[in-house]
Amino acid sequence: MPNSSTYQPNPSSGTPSRSRFLIELLVAFLVTKLPFISVPFKWLESYFHELSHGLATLFSGGVVSHIQLFPNGAGLCFSQGGWPLAIGFSGYFGAALWGYLIFTFATWQKGIRFSFGLLGTGVIITILLWARDVLTISILMSLALLFLLPLKLKLNRFLATSLRIMALMVMLNALASPTVLFGLQNEGDANMLAAQTWLPAWFWVLCWLATSACMLLLCWRKVDANASPSLSS
DSSP: OOOOOEOOOOTTTOOOOHHHHHHHHHHHHHHHSSTTTHHHHHHHHHHHHHHHHHHHHHTTOOEEEEEEEOOTTTTEEESSOOOOHHHHHHHHHHHHHHHHHHHHTTTOOHHHHHHHHHHHHHHHHHHHHHBBHHHHHHHHHHHHHHHGGGGGGOOHHHHHHHHHHHHHHHHHHHGGGGGGGGOSOOHHHHHHHHHHHHHHHHHHHHHHHHHHHHHHHHHHHHHHHHOOOEEOO
16 A cells, blocks of 8 residues: 555644644733733743743852842842853843743643642742742742642643743743843843953843744744654555
């Protein structure tokens, strides 16, 4: 019997179809532009940004005192020691990487509840280790609830869709956030890196933009690979 090209979807995969991914990406983009509703997701990107600074500090031999988050989506990580180049670069890079990792979690259909629980638990651990002021604790508690409250829902498919959209919003915010650094003088991660190297601040901003775009592309490649038809006889 001659071979023919047929589409054989993987029923155990939580990876969306191409059209569903594009719809989720559009929804994520629109939500990031909505007033008030977009605020918790800006906090989410800021949290992963500062968490990445903190982890880079620890991995390079430094000590993290605490992190601080603000209602407008800004944040700070207070630390001593470590490798300044790695610490400075890790914020925007890490936020984009976290977004991709969360998207990957959301394609693990059987483990979607574990993924929500793991992320929520991670935020709670961050509160215990590095949150010191009431405002930061309140913001982080809101993010913990963002991950933990959906566990009360019974539909895993809805949970997977929600987590994928959140992941895409983190990556989109990570793509948009570095652009504000173009107009800053003597402040921000890009200028700190410029002071540590001979490379100008705009070079680092472009690196972060490329990183975020690359993470979105990797998500698309994952979706495209899953949707590609396979050969059968």
